[in-house]
Amino acid sequence: MAPPEDFVVTPYEVKGRIDYQRLRELFGTQDLTPELLARLHQVAGGDLPPLLSRGVYYSHRDLGLLLDLYQKGSPFFLYSGRGPSGPLHTSHLVSFDLCRWLQKTLGVSMYIQITDDEKYWARSGLTREQTAYWGMENLYDILALGFDPKRTHVFFDSKSIAALYPLAIRVARKIPYSTVKAVFGFEPSTNIGLVFYTALQTVPCFWPSWAEDRAVPCLIPCGIDQDPHFRVTRDIAEGLGYPKPSLIHSQMLPGLLGENAMSTTGDREDNALFLNDSPATVDRKVRGAFTGGRATVEEQRRLGATPEICSVWALWRTRFAKDDREFADVTRDCRSGALLCGDCKGRVLERIHAFYAAHAEARIKVQDWAESTIVTQAPKPI
Numbered sequence: 001m002a003p004p005e006d007f008v009v010t011p012y013e014v015k016g017r018i019d020y021q022r023l024r025e026l027f028g029t030q031d032l033t034p035e036l037l038a039r040l041h042q043v044a045g046g047d048l049p050p051l052l053s054r055g056v057y058y059s060h061r062d063l064g065l066l067l068d069l070y071q072k073g074s075p076f077f078l079y080s081g082r083g084p085s086g087p088l089h090t091s092h093l094v095s096f097d098l099c100r101w102l103q104k105t106l107g108v109s110m111y112i113q114i115t116d117d118e119k120y121w122a123r124s125g126l127t128r129e130q131t132a133y134w135g136m137e138n139l140y141d142i143l144a145l146g147f148d149p150k151r152t153h154v155f156f157d158s159k160s161i162a163a164l165y166p167l168a169i170r171v172a173r174k175i176p177y178s179t180v181k182a183v184f185g186f187e188p189s190t191n192i193g194l195v196f197y198t199a200l201q202t203v204p205c206f207w208p209s210w211a212e213d214r215a216v217p218c219l220i221p222c223g224i225d226q227d228p229h230f231r232v233t234r235d236i237a238e239g240l241g242y243p244k245p246s247l248i249h250s251q252m253l254p255g256l257l258g259e260n261a262m263s264t265t266g267d268r269e270d271n272a273l274f275l276n277d278s279p280a281t282v283d284r285k286v287r288g289a290f291t292g293g294r295a296t297v298e299e300q301r302r303l304g305a306t307p308e309i310c311s312v313w314a315l316w317r318t319r320f321a322k323d324d325r326e327f328a329d330v331t332r333d334c335r336s337g338a339l340l341c342g343d344c345k346g347r348v349l350e351r352i353h354a355f356y357a358a359h360a361e362a363r364i365k366v367q368d369w370a371e372s373t374i375v376t377q378a379p380k381p382i
């Protein structure tokens, strides 16, 4: 028998040191190959964004098929989401960054799901008021990344249920309890809200096809931990007469304290840069962040540091290096010992502060129109 894995990844639990290639095999997803990235590059024109060029996205399902359809004149829509359990941190932006880039480059529509119901069901410590509150707060942050108000639609579960429910009824009938029990590891004590919930996460995949009475392809950028939901979706899609969604999966980013996965460490405030942190808090967190540096300056000059395990390098990699050239320089100077951790942190902090300032301004502007993106009506009666 194969040895048990020493990590766990499901939508409701991420723990251990994740072997990403092994996870891909376990989930049965495809490798995001250089050939596929080159195709994306060709379709989009211009440079690929850092999350693609630097390997944060590493796995997919049927991305090639989606690009075939696109090139034959069938545009897709984007779908991603957020479970509002608290303020967003910079790693939560990974899927929305890619969506924003794809929307901007290809002019496609975006559907965002805010699951204030899911987080209430999944996290016993949160009240309904809290998940609803964080839902709106998170939505402002997401929209402020630069989504186009005319092409962006939001399913805020508790406010959009009338729009989602007619389709959820059909979806739910196709999903046996044995499937969700096996896929999500539910126990007899799991509340029935969560048992039903996966049906609601599936609905946006089919919603535009339902509304338009034709097969509209869907692309979901998401963390690999969300793949189990969409395995269920893909299994039932054809039975309902809808296309299977395509996916592109990112790795889970390391926390500032050096843990392997962030989503298990939500209670550890210093492990992430929250978008509502003050500049002083951001400074303190980055200054205290785990790095791949050596015990002494002398040793680091002589032996160099290890970027791959460094949480500050992860910041450069995912967002704050202005281009691939600068990212390559930082990586090289880190490895050689030319760049010391204190200086590196000072440099990245300048970028982070600039990003926070611009984001705060954009966030105020979106509040005028955020509410208007929330879909509240079904496109047809049944």
Ligand code: TRP
Pocket (backbone or CB within 6 Å): 011, 079, 080, 081, 082, 083, 084, 113, 114, 115, 118, 201, 220, 221, 222, 223, 226
């Ligand atoms: N379940 C996700 C979370 O806990 C939220 C979500 C809803 C989502 N729909 C999605 C994530 C689609 C990615 C893609 O955060």
